[in-house]
């Protein structure tokens with residue numbers, strides 16, 4: 001939400017009405033999902049493996065068609081990838097023949113224009129923002145998994161998209177690095193006022209980051225409940241110790257348990 | 261890892277021992293020196309065909325030309341067909357039976373036919389070399405182009421990359437390592453093709469010389485030609501290694517290091533005066 005404004009329906013960025021995805025005629029990956037996501041909201045999506053989290057994200061990204069229902073971004077039907085939506089994966093998906101800066105510049109070069117020094121400067125700034133000073137020209141094979149993921153984050157930000165879809169972006173990292181990266185992500189997302197959809201397996205992580213948590217259950221993949229997280233934007237790790245936080249954790253856990 | 265001086269000495273000592281034993285065996289007539297001449301005789305013959313008569317160089321050039329031309333033609337055709345096959349699934353479906361038939365046929369058996377079609381000159385050998393070496397570049401290019409990383413492809417698609425951009429910026433560079441491996445195999449196959457072609461019928465080339473010397477029972481000279489062919493093989497191998505080092509630099513640690521350092525110098529001005537500073541220390 002933009003500051004000083006009350007959210008209205010006009011703020012809705014992403015809207016799904018009865019969104020379903022059926023693979024190869026029989027695998028129901030997502031069934032009848034209804035949701036409204038507002039501009040600037042941070043949404044976490046939790047649920048067990050195979051409940052359709054990635055599928056939901058790829059539908060929003062325009063990478064796969066929806067089978068039925070209606071999915072719109074800023075009022076227009078999603079039918080293909082859009083400039084204002086960018087995606088980040090569990091794997092860094094860097095190109096090993098490009099150095100960190102060149103990897104960050106992939107969205108720029110795919111726009112089909114010549115890379116200028118201003119573009120390079122911006123890429124370097126983003127790498128420094130994600131904590132990679134000194135590694136601007138290192139190649140992926142010279143970077144650790146966590147550092148590669150930072151490059152991927154810088155590349156995501158370089159798309160300039162204000163809707164960020166993150167599919168377990170730090171899932172492969174150790175807990176310590178993941179927490180630091182989460183804090184960083186939260187800070188950056190609110191700084192650039194992006195709308196974020198963040199997939200994770202970790203309930204506490206989901207709640208800690210989000211304004212609302214989409215809880216999904218499997219077979220068929222359903223958006224079982226949307227849980228509000230009333231903590232505002234400024235959060236510190238202490239939050240996870242509060243009773244209110246733990247109440248929400250239990251609530252999410254019970255929804256997930258009931259789905260089985 | 262640096263090879264130490266001691267290792268070199270050991271290599272040399274082993275080589276000298278083998279040569280010494282061979283020399284003694286030939287001189288003592290433990291083996292028929294008519295069939296297996298002493299290394300010193302081979303060396304003398306080598307000096308003769310290389311420098312005294314200089315007989316070898318023309319033939320060396322002919323065989324090298326046949327090999328390289330055959331390699332280039334075979335590889336380009338293999339590459340282009342693979343690119344087409346990767347782009348159009350229909351093409352792949354309909355070409356596959358022929359490709360498999362061609363693969364299981366010992367293509368060297370085509371050599372007499374090719375000579376019948378193209379005559380006894382150099383062009384027939386070029387064609388034989390091309391036919392023999394075409395396969396690895398074709399298969400490897402096709403494999404490499406189709407074996408892209410699914411997540412990287414989705415990343416490109418989500419960034420609205422065109423088909424051409426996906427091909428040039430994702431598939432082709434990703435396939436480079438395996439394509440280069442195919443080209444390395446192809447160049448040694450091309451050399452085999454050229455030599456076999458010369459064996460069948462030729463008026464010039466190292467294969468012809470080899471045959472002529474063997475018929476004359478001039479074994480020392482035959483072995484000298486063999487050494488010459490080894491030399492040619494080594495030169496071609498080395499060229500491919502250099503190409504590999506350049507084109508697939510990201511597989512070579514020292515190259516990566518060099519390039520990273522070079523870029524750091526090249527864009528030094530962009531690194532200066534960046535506001536904000538590191539938001540995080542790289543924890544790793």
Ligand SMILES: Nc1ncnc2c1ncn2[C@@H]1O[C@H](COP(=O)(O)OP(=O)(O)OP(=O)(O)O)[C@@H](O)[C@H]1O
Pocket residue numbers: 023024027028029047048049050051052053054055056221
């Ligand atoms: N391309 C596809 N073709 C067929 N079925 C698919 C495809 N992609 C996903 N599915 C199926 O859809 C269901 C949901 O998959 P999805 O990848 O969305 O799960 P997920 O919630 O992201 O799981 P995870 O947490 O393990 O990543 C699974 O049953 C999966 O097998």
Ligand SMILES: [Mg+2]
Pocket residue numbers: 053054055167
């Ligand atoms: Mg998934």
